[in-house]
Amino acid sequence: MIEPEISTIKPEPADKSKIWKIWKVAIILGLVTAAEFYVALQFPESWKSFKIFLFIGMTFVKAGYIVAEFMHLAHEQKSLMWTILIPTVFVVWLLGALFIQADAIYQAIYF
Amino acid sequence: MANQATLSSSNKDLWAGGTEPFKASYGKLMMWFFLISDAFTFSAFLIAYGVIRFRHPGYEGSLSDFSFSQSYWPVPEKVFEAFPFFHGVELPLVFVGLMTFILILSSVTMVLAVEAGHRMDRQAVEKWMIWTIFGGLVFLGCQAWEWSHFIHGTDAGSKLLDGSMIYGANLQLNQYGPPDFAAFFFFITGFHGFHVFSGVALNFLIFYQATVGILERRGHYEMVEKVGLYWHFVDLVWVFVFTFFYLV
Numbered sequence: 001m002i003e004p005e006i007s008t009i010k011p012e013p014a015d016k017s018k019i020w021k022i023w024k025v026a027i028i029l030g031l032v033t034a035a036e037f038y039v040a041l042q043f044p045e046s047w048k049s050f051k052i053f054l055f056i057g058m059t060f061v062k063a064g065y066i067v068a069e070f071m072h073l074a075h076e077q078k079s080l081m082w083t084i085l086i087p088t089v090f091v092v093w094l095l096g097a098l099f100i101q102a103d104a105i106y107q108a109i110y111f
Numbered sequence: 112m113a114n115q116a117t118l119s120s121s122n123k124d125l126w127a128g129g130t131e132p133f134k135a136s137y138g139k140l141m142m143w144f145f146l147i148s149d150a151f152t153f154s155a156f157l158i159a160y161g162v163i164r165f166r167h168p169g170y171e172g173s174l175s176d177f178s179f180s181q182s183y184w185p186v187p188e189k190v191f192e193a194f195p196f197f198h199g200v201e202l203p204l205v206f207v208g209l210m211t212f213i214l215i216l217s218s219v220t221m222v223l224a225v226e227a228g229h230r231m232d233r234q235a236v237e238k239w240m241i242w243t244i245f246g247g248l249v250f251l252g253c254q255a256w257e258w259s260h261f262i263h264g265t266d267a268g269s270k271l272l273d274g275s276m277i278y279g280a281n282l283q284l285n286q287y288g289p290p291d292f293a294a295f296f297f298f299i300t301g302f303h304g305f306h307v308f309s310g311v312a313l314n315f316l317i318f319y320q321a322t323v324g325i326l327e328r329r330g331h332y333e334m335v336e337k338v339g340l341y342w343h344f345v346d347l348v349w350v351f352v353f354t355f356f357y358l359v
Contacts, residue, residue, distance in 0.1 A: 009327060011232030018226060026219040033211055040188065040204060040358055045174050052359050059354040063347055070222050070343045080133035084143055091154040098158050102165035110168065 025069045032058050142337050146344045149306075153348050156302065157355050160295045167289050179269035185288035187357050193260050207357050210253045211349065214307075217246025218346040221314075225339045228332025233321060236332060240318040243342065247311040254304045261296060296356070303352055306345045313338045 039054050068074035073081050133140060167184045170177060177189050188203040195206075220242040227235030264279025269286040271277050277286045285293035317326075317338050326332050 009231050009233070011227075011235070012230040014226075014230060014232070014235075019223070022219065022222050022226065026215065029215050030212065033208070033215070036354075036358060037204065037208055055354050055358045059350055062350045066218065066343055066347045066350065070218055070346075071340055076135060077133045080135055080140075080143070083133070084147060087147055088150065088154075091151065091158075094154065095158050095161070098162045099165065102162040105166040106168075109166065 022069075025065050029062055029065055032062050136333060138333065138337050139340070142340045146340065149344065150348075153302070153351070156295075156299050157351060160299060160355065163291045163295065167291075179287050181269075181272050181289060183288065185292060187359075190261075190287045191257075191357060193265075195256055199266070204357060206253070206257065207353060210250055210257075211353050213246055213250050213253065214346050214349050217243050217250070218343050220246060221339045221342045225332075225336050228321075228326075228335040231327070231332070233324070233327055236321045236326075236335060237318065240314060240321060240335070244311055244314045244318060247307055247314060247342075251304065251307055251311065254300065254307070258297075258300070261293070299352060299356060303345070303348055306348065310338075310342050310345045313341060 036055060036058050039051055039058075043051055073084060131137070131140075135143070164184050168182070170183045170186055174186065174189070177186055179185060179189075191207055192201045192203040193206065194200065194202045220239045224236050224239035224243060227239055262279050262281070264277075264286050268276050268278040271284070277284055279286060280293035280296070282290075282294055282297065284290055287293065317334055320326050320334065321332070326334060
């Protein structure tokens with residue numbers, strides 16, 4: 001049986017600059033998401049490929065901040081960082097291979 | 112001889128588990144490796160979505176004339192435009208946007224919990240963990256509403272190729288577009304939602320352990336960090352789902 005106890009450990013005081021850094025990343029993530037909305041709803045329909053390019057770019061900006069700062073990967077050992085990042089190259093390979101396949105299926109069905 | 116002795120003793124140290132590869136603890140490293148494999152699973156889902164989408168014709172006309180049809184892939188911002196209590200009002204992507212903000216915020220409170228854990232500040236860990244759990248639960252609630260709306264469909268519905276009407280969606284047919292569209296919606300957001308659910312469960316476990324003092328007696332709050340990695344990953348996946356399912 002675990003009984004709740006009164007803590008005897010005195011916590012260290014918070015470092016204001018560290019907390020501010022966390023909120024700064026949060027504000028950047030919020031602003032990028034807001035920008036995505038602006039692009040989705042305000043940019044003309046005819047700019048379709050440019051919009052998709054912007055969306056993917058902004059997604060990677062957000063993913064970068066989450067992985068580097070929130071998940072702390074940028075501050076780990078460089079070897080750990082590359083161990084995590086390099087295998088994602090295989091995703092690009094899968095993407096390339098399957099999209100070529102998808103186009104072939106589309107051509108076969110509709111042309 | 113001296114050289115050999117040094118070698119064998121250092122080898123023994125390495126194999127006895129005295130060292131930490133990458134200067135990361137066992138638990139953190141294994142969490143990273145799990146997340147990499149999970150990232151592959153989600154990539155496979157999203158790429159499969161892209162493949163199936165490209166093998167269907169896209170909608171060519173202008174957005175204002177858009178109507179649901181089985182013969183082309185729907186435009187996401189025309190599908191996801193409902194908001195609770197605003198029945199019949201067109202609010203494209205507003206609800207998913209809100210969900211995105213909620214998940215990002217709960218990621219922020221998780222970082223703050225990790226930061227409090229580094230300082231051995233039990234009360235702050237409890238406070239930020241509660242906010243993180245709350246954010247996760249709100250997100251799950253939003254997703255439940257979104258699914259319910261998607262399944263029940265709009266008032267207008269749409270016409271199937273055989274002329275009959277369909278309202279909402281199931282795994283065979285849906286009013287929004289080709290059958291695969293709803294199947295992918297259920298699979299991708301459902302798989303992500305299940306991750307959020309298990310994340311909330313893990314967060315609650317850590318909150319409980321912090322509250323009853325288990326983590327404090329252990330001398331460190333590394334469990335908060337490990338579960339935090341998982342929670343940020345759930346947020347990260349949502350960033351990609353948001354872009355590739357809802358925006359593009």
